[in-house]
Amino acid sequence: MQTETFASFDGTRLAFHRAGEGRPVIMCHGLFSSSQMNWIKWGHHDRLCAAGFAPVMLDFRVHGDSEAPHEASAYPEGVLIRDVVALVDHLGLAPGEFDLVGFSLGARNAIHAVASGALTPRRLAVCGMGVAGLAEWERRAAFFKRVIDEFDTIRPGDPEHFARSFLKSQGVDREAARLLLDAMGDFDLAGLAAITMPTGVICGAKDDDNGSAEELARLLPDATYHEVPGTHMSSVTEPEFGEAIVTFLEKA
Template structure:
């Protein structure tokens, strides 16, 4: 069992971010989903350990407003695509040259923004729980989460937003900071996916439709492999098959 080591660094604007590292070997930078954390997406369910056991180092960022990272409430700390800038800051901080990059849901979306716009150039890319709608029609998805925050106390059992509300509450997310963070995330033109030329794994639960069609997303990427694993959007991230698919891709 590999030890998970946690350290902190200052991002481009001084915001204190947590990064968790597991294993030794080629770096694989992993980004978690919205209102989640490295612990919830990558560590708790054994994915980081599987990656470490395969001879890689899993480097897992907690996005600002998530996990053990800082949740600033100054609006100046939330420029457009701030999460992309945080990932760039991590890569620079660690001095990474040859590395792979992956993410689940928001982490996948952030990875694709960074690569499609030429900000980052990993050797390989992992896109989990993401489809075309989560990129080109993100504002529709974001409106759901804005409602969860804005109407938090009024959302009860039976409301379609209740599960998201309970998950946000369980993770202890600062709602004011999360609301500002949501406004930093623009849609991505699907035409830009032509720039994502490195080998890419698109992995998605067979019942996951939260972000649109992952299969259609894979078809738009020049060098993608599509793999389905069991579960809906949230459940698929807890299943060993997702971690196993990632390891198979990394070893391929």
């Protein structure tokens, strides 16, 4: 495992972790999580390496080992999409030379990047994402803004308590996180028509945090739906989650 940093489009230093040899797989984690929490801790990167892939796991700004600037100018619209594009450029990867995998927020940004033409992976895997997570981002962002704004008054039993505990456990910089939440907008589902490469939609059987993943698979031009055990938070901890990613990426 190697951990490296690079300067993104605006000079912000971002960390990424990579291992293995073979086809690069760009991996994007979920909101207020990290590469360590989503991909490394549960052995998913090892499964990819064993299958002959080379996972490249980005820590988004404000997450993991990457910088968390406090200047509003560091959070233009679509900033995380631009960070993923900057990583691909930094690695010198041409269209079709890599696969792209995202979980939750990472899946959302992967879809935005591919639909806009900013990235062209060989295969795309979107995990823990449904139509509501794309088209109703403003509603979800408002929930996390409330968690940040009311952080010190949230108590056990409150609807926001689990999210508060997760942010605290991950050491999230709340000031930077608040700025980041305003840098993303809703996605027009009509844009899904532009995603023409094979796409795997992978989701926990009890995961409805972002709406229907099965509906998302139906709306994509060339998608297959893969169900794994768990909820939104627990599915990523299951071995079947990583195995589903490998199985999808191994297809010719």
